[in-house]
Every structure is written in C-alpha cells, then in structure tokens.
Amino acid sequence: MTKLSRIAALTLLAIIVFATLSPIQMRPHFAEANVERALAYILLGFALGLGFPNRLYHVVIFVIVTAGMLELLQIVDPGRHAELADAVVKACAGIVxxxxxxLFARGSRRLGER
Structure with a gap:
C-alpha cells in the first residue's frame, strides 16, 4: 500500500505541476478553479499521508512549499497569475x-493488528 501511494503521489505531483505551469488553455478544466485546486491537493496530500505515514511534518512542509513555489513560478508565464489566496487554498487542502x-493509515494498521 505504501509503495502504491508513493507512486500515486508522484503521478499527482506531475499532473499538478503540468496543470499549474502549462498555458491556461492547456490546463484541464472540469469545475470552478478553487474546487479543482482543492481537489488536486487533497488527493496529493492523501497519497502522501498514506505513502509516508511516519513523516507527517515532512509531508506537510513539502505540500506547503510545493504550493507556494508552483504559485510563484506562474509569474514567469504572462498568461498566468500568482496569487497568495490560491497558494493558501492549495496548501490548506493538501494538509487536509x-x-x-x-488517519486512514493508522486505522488500517490498527485493523491489521487485530
């Protein structure tokens, strides 16, 4: 389960990087922008939480830094805009x-102990 979660996290990270830094017309779109941002980072955070169950602080810092850096990198593309509010939504969703x-990883371990 851990290895699969790590692969999922890496895949999700690649998708997030592409969606964040590609030209706006190439970005996948299926809902309102904040919903898309939040869902992407919730899934990334979930995969990281499962993939690194003993590294809570490391993955929290990783998600916060990733959200901030990817948001800042949007300054390079004239068609994109970097906003603190977007980075906050991404970081908070990732932490959730x-x-x-x-919680899921700990619950699974407890069930396995029985």
Missing part, C-alpha cells in the same frame, strides 16, 4: 488530505 491519509 495529509491528515485524512494519516
């Missing part, structure tokens, strides 16, 4: 995903 993933 991490916490849910951590």
């Amino acid at each position: 995903g991490i916490l849910v993933g951590q």
Whole structure:
C-alpha cells in the first residue's frame, strides 16, 4: 500500500505541476478553479499521508512549499497569475488530505493488528 501511494503521489505531483505551469488553455478544466485546486491537493496530500505515514511534518512542509513555489513560478508565464489566496487554498487542502491519509493509515494498521 505504501509503495502504491508513493507512486500515486508522484503521478499527482506531475499532473499538478503540468496543470499549474502549462498555458491556461492547456490546463484541464472540469469545475470552478478553487474546487479543482482543492481537489488536486487533497488527493496529493492523501497519497502522501498514506505513502509516508511516519513523516507527517515532512509531508506537510513539502505540500506547503510545493504550493507556494508552483504559485510563484506562474509569474514567469504572462498568461498566468500568482496569487497568495490560491497558494493558501492549495496548501490548506493538501494538509487536509495529509491528515485524512494519516488517519486512514493508522486505522488500517490498527485493523491489521487485530
């Protein structure tokens, strides 16, 4: 489960990087922008929480830094805009995903102990 979660996290990270830094017309679109941002980072956080169950602080820092850096990198593209509010939505959603993933991982371990 851990290895699969790590592969999922890496795949989700690649998709997020593409969607964040590609030209706006190439970005996948299926809902309102904040919903898309939040869902992407919740899924990334969940995969990281499952994939690194003993590294809570490391994955929280990783998600926060990733959200901030990817948002800042949008300054390079004239068709995109970097906004603090977007980075905050991404980071908070990622943290929620991490916490849910951590709870899920701990619950699975407890069930396995029985």
